Amino acid sequence: MAATSHPLFGSTALRALEHAAQSALPPHTLMPRAAQAACLLILQRWRGRPVTILCGPGNNGGDGLVLARLLNQASVPVRIWALNVDKRPADAERAWRDLPRGLLQSGDPKGDAKGAVIVDALFGIGLHRDLDADTRRWLAWANEQEGAVRVALDIPTGLDADTGEAREGTFMADVTLTFLRDKPGLHTRSGQDHAGEVVVDMLGTDAVTAALPSDDQSIGTGNLIRRADCKTLFVSRKHDTHKGSFGTLAVLGGGHGMTGAALLASRAALHLGAGKVFVGLAEANPALSCDLLQPELMLRPAASLLGKKDAGIGVWVVGCGLGTDQGAADWLAATLHAARETPTVVDADALILMAANPKRVPARKAAWVLTPHPREAAQLLGCDTAAIQANRVAQARRLAAKYSAWVVLKGAGTVVSSPDGRWSVNGSGNAGLATAGTGDVLAGMIGALLAQGLDMDDAVRGGVWLHGAAAQDLSARGIGPIGLTAGEVIAAARDLRNRPENGVT
Template sequence: MVVSGNDRERIMNGFQIDNELLRQWRRLALIHFPTLCQPRSAHSHKGTFGTLGIVGGAEGMAGSITLAGMAALHCGCGKVWLGFHQPALPIPLLFQQPEIMLSTANRLLQRSDITAWVIGCGLGTETSALTKLTECLQQKSVVPMLLDADALNLVAQQPALLSSRQNQQDIILTPHLGEAARLLHCTIGEIQNNRYQAVRCLAEKYGAWVVLKGHQSLIASPNGQVQQNETGNAGLATAGSGDVLAGIIGSLLAQRIPPQQAVYAGVWLHGAAADILAASEIGPIGLCAGEIAAAVRWLRNRLTEPV
């Protein structure tokens, strides 16, 4: 959604957006995800806004969970841990976003203070990755969990993995077309030809929330209700965009926002951030996934202002 020069009334932190569009977005948010519109108390502390654990980042794929972690911080999570599925920590990342805490996946999975999990970004699909996913699903402390990327590919190979979860209705699956095809054991063409049926089938088969990513992403609740997202543009068709979405939704879950708001709000924020960037002449062509997080932060703060 590109806003013409004469309509660019709101300029802040380099982002430009039409004031009327911003008011429309806030009215929509107040109706559908009111928790996002609540200003923060002056008595808040970092523990107030949860701790997200992100597991993935096998060798050569450390960027995936780094993007997810940066998005989670910018979306308001109090603390973010990255658990790398490799023997040693990727040292260069220590200086990229020092607010993020780093660990190995093995150590992170032993923590008891995590309020939501994201698993799968760059995880890999070898036996050791399957072990990490199984450990995460079988934890005694049941908190919301988002499965993305390689975690979805592992579930496609072993659908019974999710049956070990005590409550599947706080599981969120975020497949793109290829991952959805693997989860349903069909072709990408069959998914694309009937996206509504596909997302319903995924929700029914796995008893989970499902986000079928793509142009006007579809969100299905565990009971099969489907909603189409209206924000976003072609700028999101870039490497790492899905990792950012996982971090945004995971951040909202960690902040103890109920899944029925967190999933819809996360997809909507992700798309709206891309619209803000395009209106600010950052994309859609050449938009980088790492640029989305700052626009999400900007929008979350604007949503707390009066209509």
């Protein structure tokens, strides 16, 4: 996959970069640049509207104070409320000294802010305790104002820049103008709900590099997966090809009552371009010998598929609707044994079974990808779901290291980690995907891309992006987010795959 253009910095890495930038630039440069960027954004998008700025005690508050002065100079009506502070950091202190005093309001924010722009400059990446009562009251006021535009500087107050955890009462931004580099917490977990549109301003530090921390505790830096990072996904097909050129994939799943999950994964694989797709059904006496709506799929009882040495299976997808009983555990063990030299996607029930029976997971010679949702990830790591969600990037990396696997930790802002700890957060997707079967579809899609010869990085990140982009495309057409179905994601993903210029970024 080509080097991506959209880095995400964990907070330790960000502080290192901040430090390097401060050394490289004349003193007191960054805060005026941050305020200038905010001023420009407001004038470009909302010229003519009054602006209310809420300022905190640190440098985030300092950004707000300088912004107030700049807007005032541009004749924009500005009101400013600042939390009580004993001592400000140097840059914020300068900003405080230079603030035209008439802009400062006393007491709590009040008045009708309909039509106003409300700027959150309360706390940025320096927030490290629970919010105090004043801050919570001010945030509640800001979040309640109907008809106002809400803009967060750097990060919405209350949101964790690394994890996307939102404290109660976190600012609800329409737009977040984030400084220096983008942050994972703006894109995963609750990040998207609170950050709104994310605009990045590097404050002229594009060329600044920093020695980044390499300790295990910090997440370092990763990437946001965007369309531009998925070039191999859109490679066109040569004429001189045949079905064998695009790989043979086998799905093993579909235990009692769960045939649909295996069919969804298989149909997704077919529609994403796999040359041939076998479906091994784990149910003892499958009711289906053919998928009448998709007769191109080759349905087999699991035993016959696993015993078929000459099928040329180049990728396995195992787990979709497999079940978790003893029979399913046996099928999984047999499949992982058959697939140890073949790229494999492990999903759903197979992950639960792997967690319960680690001794039945054979050593692997080929790469593999695990696609857990948070509860499955928790079982694999022996912790609870809350611990996974508390730091999705770190936990995806832990899981990837534990199993020497690519890991797709699903949910809002899906996190991908490679075995060596390189990580990304998906930039596509929406809550339309929160419906049964979309995970099966994702597993089939990643499998299909592997079957067509994409390398692991490209297939996993490309599949995750395309899956989310399909949901966005459907929603843009009014098919979702409410009531979007997993089957519709398959068709939309095929459509996007065949429409390289699609406008979804």
